[in-house]
Amino acid sequence: MIKKSFYLASLFLCSLHLKAQEKISVAFIPMSFDEGVVSKMEVKIIQETIINSFVSSKRFTVVDRNNLESLEKEKKLQRTEAFMDSKESFKDGISKGASYLIEGNILGIKHTSKKDKWNSNVTIQLKVLDVSTGEIVTTESINSEPVGEAEDLKSIIKTHYSKDELKAQENRNQLINQPKDNSDASFKVALDRLTDNVKLFTGKNFPMRIEIVEWIGKGGKSLSAQKSGGNFKGPFKDFVIAAGSNLGINKGQLLDIVSRNTVNVGGKTIDRQQKIGTAWVFSVDDGNFSSATVIDGEKNIKKAVADKVTFGVLTK
Structure with missing residues (x-):
């Protein structure tokens, strides 16, 4: 993942003013993509993967999840000249009850084969907008490359993990890092890694x-x-x-x-x-x-x- 400066992270942290044990309400705008590069099915799967990453972190309340297509049409409509002077905006509709809007862009999906084994990588861009101001709070490119544990954590992990937990962690690392027999299987594993990295994004940018x-x-x-x-x-x-x-x-x-x-x-x-x-x-x-x-x-x-x-x- 592309790391942002500590200064930007600090500004974002100050803007959130989070209190202990409060969930944050977010709304998702349908992802943009190049139709010549990414299929609609892949877009749907990636979009659901990102939303589920937010949901499974348990620190968000997701609104308007079931109206993505209609909201996208409304967004395009309100970009037309007829709505330029309107006091009502797309933001007001999609974000009712939400504090932040999450915009996504699929930058690329890559499948590579070597000796009949497949690896896949997904790259997306996430943009966070503050509903109250309409300003872009942060934007970051995230890919599905695996992120391992830092060296200073390995001794801590060995101290506090049981043998079964260490074995389970080792098995999962092998599962998500090893090449697969076909592109479908490698794409699925890439989505698992993408989920991990999106959670890192939410943890960094939406701290509790x-x-x-x-x-x-x-x-x-x-x-x-x-x-x-x-x-x-x-x-x-x-x-x-x-x-x-x-x-x-x-x-x-x-x-x-x-x-x-x-x-x-x-x-x-x-x-x-x-x-x-x-x-x-x-x-x-x-x-x-x-x-x-x-x-x-x-x-x-x-x-x-x-x-x-x-x-x-x-x-x-």
Whole structure:
């Protein structure tokens, strides 16, 4: 995937103003594509794959999902000269109840064969528009190339995964990375990888702000986050967050640990969030709670606690 600058991501993050455990309402505009390159059936499958990626993340409410064709006709109609001066817009119709519009463009589908084995790759572009302003918040090209685990996560995974979980992960990696016997099978696997990468896109661009409930000290002793100052010296390693499977939190998910404060700029009060560490979810306890471990920034977190700085986590 093409990565955007940290500056753009920060602007987008500030624009969302997400509160803990709130779902975001989005609407999808039918995908654009080159009819000479992509079949209508492929378009439909890819479009449904992207929508399902948003839905399965459990952090979105999707509106107008069953009216894509009629909405596309309405969009084309309102681009005509007769509607240029109208106070009502296509955006008003499609986005009723939605905070963001998601536009998609299929850039290409590639099937390659080598020694009777097939590989497929799908490349799309997703564009996010703010309904209230009509502005493009972010745009990104996403392909179906596999994204492996970072090196610093491998030891954490081995520590917290059972043998069965490690084996299941290895089997899935082989399934989605190995060439297939025909193009249909390789296309299906490419869609599975595309789903993973779209979820990375949603995690980065639609983060959820989640509260830390408690820290887990030595010997499993717990301490509420509100009382973690004073004589408590840590280690600030394992903690519990107020989000679980109901909000799509998954074992192995990365979290940004961020400090929060307000600054005055030009007479305006602006919320400022600064990343001070990274954590990794090692257990989804139930629908409402999960446990995570710090993999980077423990010293920064300890200092933030000592300084009584307000902080929490953002999903990625």
